[in-house]
Amino acid sequence: MTQAILQLQAIEKSFPGVKALDKACLNVYPGQVMALMGENGAGKSTLMKVLTGIYSLDEGQIIYQGETRTFNGPRDSQAAGISIIHQELNLLPELTIAENIFLGREITSAFGRILWDEMNAQAAALLARLAISHAPQTRVGDLSLGEQQMVEIAKAISFDSKVIIMDEPTDALTDVETQSLFKVINELRAQGCGIVYISHRMQEIFTICDAVTVLRDGGFIHECAIADIDEDRLIERMVGRKLADQYPRIVNTHQGCRLAVSELSGLGVNNVSFNLNKGEILGFSGLMGAGRTELMKIIFGASAKTHGEINLNGNLIRLNSPQQALDAGIAYISEDRKGDGLLLELSVKENMSICALSKLSSGLQLRHQDEIAEVDQFIGAFNIKTPSRDARIGNLSGGNQQKVAIAKGLMTQPQVLILDEPTRGVDVGAKKEIYDLINRFKAQGMSIILVSSDMPELMGMSDRILVMHQGQITGEFDAAQAEQETILACAVGKTLNKDIA
Structure with missing residues (x-):
């Protein structure tokens, strides 16, 4: 050799x-x-x-x-x-x-x-x-x-x-x-x-x-x-063990529309409409620059919309900031955990609970024991490898940082959870843990938007898939019948299934 x-x-x-x-x-x-x-x-x-x-x-x-x-x-x-x-x-x-x-x-x-x-x-x-x-x-x-x-x-x-x-x-x-x-x-x-x-x-x-x-x-x-x-x-x-059923799909037993986006436009987004149902995982596919992240940031109030409406549970909502989105019940996990998602100098506990402090407080008093209990629960559920909840998050591996970022969104107890490239830099074992947790919340009726460039992940976890190209939706597919070649055709601009829900 x-x-x-x-x-x-x-x-x-x-x-x-x-x-x-x-x-x-x-x-x-x-x-x-x-x-x-x-x-x-x-x-x-x-x-x-x-x-x-x-x-x-x-x-x-x-x-x-x-x-x-x-x-x-x-x-x-x-x-x-x-x-x-x-x-x-x-x-x-x-x-x-x-x-x-x-x-x-x-x-x-x-x-x-x-x-x-x-x-x-x-x-x-x-x-x-x-x-x-x-x-x-x-x-x-x-x-x-x-x-x-x-x-x-x-x-x-x-x-x-x-x-x-x-x-x-x-x-x-x-x-x-x-x-x-x-x-x-x-x-x-x-x-x-x-x-x-x-x-x-x-x-x-x-x-x-x-x-x-x-x-x-x-x-x-x-x-x-x-x-x-x-x-x-x-x-x-x-x-160290066999990993069965890498993409565990569960049937959605909930009914009704949770989020309705109508003719939404803004930076990088042009006249987008879609519905997200209760207990549904809605996948978003597209090439880089297609407008997926830009769309999610408008829905989350992090970018301004120039036209269109967002309805949550049948009620028109106006979101001018991420805090308003969180208060309404919409959480967004950014694809850029270092730039947008985490404060690397703070602890695991502080990062995980920072967006949920209002839910963990009575008046102006933070309920520290409740905060610790929730953080420890997510550390265990996500199998986050950290010396302690008080460890500086910047010292954790990239994948464990990503788990904390996802837990941070879940701690706000959202009705709509937007996951933008949630398993980027995450190993296969951790991916399975994240998928199982996503399904657990799906079973409880949470509505989830999954933005992913990982085609097997998108097709394996989603109930429906929407495809974007140049800020517009060019295709909608039932994930169980979707074919990768057709999705990619829509991603490069070929419009199919124009009757988008």
């Missing part, structure tokens, strides 16, 4: 109250893509932060190009030829694409003057490799979340690294952008680059990876060629 370019041997790392890594191991081979798999909290991101010097290791060895190494931070590891694309974006929105790509290593003349033409030209070449149409002078804050992710990828590629770590690189990407990324990965593989690919999207793992390493509870479980394992056995290695 090819000699590994990078070996992490018996790595141990502890934080107060938790052992994050327990003899974790990883081998990365030149010209191969190594999938690094495991549930949220398994230690994947922590292991990568130890590798790149963000965290110091407690025990173990890092062997890189045949030598034992210790890196003192990301700059040190980058200089050695190891780059990482983090799951959470690390871009400066006020700077241009080129400025972000070359931040801290600007191309300058002998006299220290920035050579803007050269820097923009090199950035343009990187963007072309990834099929990004924006000019390098474009302000990053004007890009979509997926486009910003592509800039992060371009930045990592620009280092000409020997090892590139990709932590959930496609979470915010469209299918077209994902294919562009795969093309670049194949180029890097042909050049002898070793790639660590962290993703919860099984189809991607079996499409682009050569081998897989599984971690569980911070420890090494298994390494094998991707050809020697199937999806069921891989999931079993990850979660």
Whole structure:
């Protein structure tokens, strides 16, 4: 077998109250893509932060190009030829694409003057490799979340690294952008680059990876060629048990319309009408920029409507702020948990209960014991891996942060729950837990809007699916009879089933 370019041997790392890594191991081979798999909290991101010097290791060895190494931070590891694309974006929105790509290593003349033409030209070449149409002078804050992710990828590629770590690189990407990324990965593989690919999207793992390493509870479980394992056995290695019925559909026994949206227009939304029934999961499909998130933000009062009506339980409601939506019984879980969903410096408890304080208070007095009881109930129900309810949420894994964000919405006891990409960055075991909880609330009559780019999730969990393109609804389908090809046809603008409910 090819000699590994990078070996992490018996790595141990502890934080107060938790052992994050327990003899974790990883081998990365030149010209191969190594999938690094495991549930949220398994230690994947922590292991990568130890590798790149963000965290110091407690025990173990890092062997890189045949030598034992210790890196003192990301700059040190980058200089050695190891780059990482983090799951959470690390871009400066006020700077241009080129400025972000070359931040801290600007191309300058002998006299220290920035050579803007050269820097923009090199950035343009990187963007072309990834099929990004924006000019390098474009302000990053004007890009979509997926486009910003592509800039992060371009930045990592620009280092000409020997090892590139990709932590959930496609979470915010469209299918077209994902294919562009795969093309670049194949180029890097042909050049002898070793790639660590962290993703919860099984189809991607079996499409682009050569081998897989599984971690569980911070420890090494298994390494094998991707050809020697199937999806069921891989999931079993990850979660430590067989996972049956990944998308558990339950029959809706409730009747009546909960939410009626009529001719709604606003930023990115044009004359949208639909009904959401009691106890129904209504899926929204569409390509990036189709207007799904913009529509949800108008319904939640976070963006202004220019035309149309929203009726809840037969009553016209006017929502000029998210607080008014919460008071009316509508909760929204953003696709951007870091930017919109969570306060990373606060605790798990504070994040989870912040929107439900009015329901947990008597007059001006917060009922602390009720707050603790509710928070502990959701921590248990969601299997949130945290040292305690008082732990800083910024120290939790991305998937566990997402569970807290969903629990935060549920604690308001909404009649309508809007979930925008709720399982982005969440492992298969945690997804199943989230699906079971969604079904529990569905059975109680809660109405749920599920915005998702994960087609199996959308088709597996929804009762009906609406498809959007350029701010309009172009199709409606009963999920049980829906076909992926037809949904995608509507997503690119072909209108079917025009009689939208």
